[in-house]
Amino acid sequence: MARVLFDPNVYVRNDMPKCPICSTNADIYRRLRPPEIFEGWCEVCGDVSITPDAAERARRAGKGYLLSAALKQRPANQEYETIRQQDVERILKDAPDFTPLEKLDIALSVVASMSDRPGALSRFSHSQDYPLAYAASPDEALFYLRELAEKGYVHLEHVSAIVTMPGYERVEQMNKVGRQSRIAFVAMWFDPSRNPIYDEAIAPAIVEAAYQPLRIDKFEHVNRIDDEIIGQIKRSRFMVADFTGQRAGVYFEAGLMLGLNRNVIWMCDKKELPSVHFDTRQYNFIDYESTADAKARLFNRILAIEGEGPTDSKLENL
Numbered sequence: 001m002a003r004v005l006f007d008p009n010v011y012v013r014n015d016m017p018k019c020p021i022c023s024t025n026a027d028i029y030r031r032l033r034p035p036e037i038f039e040g041w042c043e044v045c046g047d048v049s050i051t052p053d054a055a056e057r058a059r060r061a062g063k064g065y066l067l068s069a070a071l072k073q074r075p076a077n078q079e080y081e082t083i084r085q086q087d088v089e090r091i092l093k094d095a096p097d098f099t100p101l102e103k104l105d106i107a108l109s110v111v112a113s114m115s116d117r118p119g120a121l122s123r124f125s126h127s128q129d130y131p132l133a134y135a136a137s138p139d140e141a142l143f144y145l146r147e148l149a150e151k152g153y154v155h156l157e158h159v160s161a162i163v164t165m166p167g168y169e170r171v172e173q174m175n176k177v178g179r180q181s182r183i184a185f186v187a188m189w190f191d192p193s194r195n196p197i198y199d200e201a202i203a204p205a206i207v208e209a210a211y212q213p214l215r216i217d218k219f220e221h222v223n224r225i226d227d228e229i230i231g232q233i234k235r236s237r238f239m240v241a242d243f244t245g246q247r248a249g250v251y252f253e254a255g256l257m258l259g260l261n262r263n264v265i266w267m268c269d270k271k272e273l274p275s276v277h278f279d280t281r282q283y284n285f286i287d288y289e290s291t292a293d294a295k296a297r298l299f300n301r302i303l304a305i306e307g308e309g310p311t312d313s314k315l316e317n318l
């Protein structure tokens, strides 16, 4: 979408327009007519279109950076829709809760992915790109850069970073196998009553995030996982595990994926969540109330955890 241009017939403008999400000075204006949407472009968030109450909600939660991260990670070709209050609730609820060590790793991955070639200064700017490292502020992102330098993973030139060989080694270690795969393994109960959640929520959310869903629809495997399933799980980049129906196979498959050190996205119909096996309670479940709810939240979670799937041109360049 083209950048929003200021038009006095459409927008009101303050003297110093600021982004309603991150408070950076930005070319963002408020529409004259209700619902008085803020529209424009911000160097931290990218394209912004948000209702005043949604912006207020994110600011009040002190979690504007999660919204900035979600906006920044949107696929470039995605038509963007105005963010409303319920979208903010969903983004806040589904945002992964990373530890400082995980954020340090994420910061290194982002710095590396924004380096055009080994030895080059990364384009990562702590003042503009801090949400990509899930840092709440530029200062927090700068802290990660300094810590990465301390560990020898980057050289710092002022506040710009160059990834070192140990840094690239660390990135490779993190990515491991499966990262180049576009397959998302779906573990779930294969009862016909579950088809709508697969057809209308899980499969389309995975496809829209540019991955390929794989569901092995065969006999119920109780207490064992057959070789074909193990092979397919090993080929997959991440897993979507829906625990509704409490099938043993889903627990085994999710356990196998965790053992491979890859991401599992946990889902369950909200009504059944209390009966989910105790050991899985520590994970942040998408506890959906409808297929539409499941689809929207799964899509956001995939983008938050894995990013957009590899495009054909990216695969060719590998």
Ligand SMILES: [Zn+2]
Residues within 6 Å of the ligand: 019, 020, 021, 022, 023, 024, 026, 042, 043, 044, 045, 046, 068
């Ligand atoms: Zn912003």
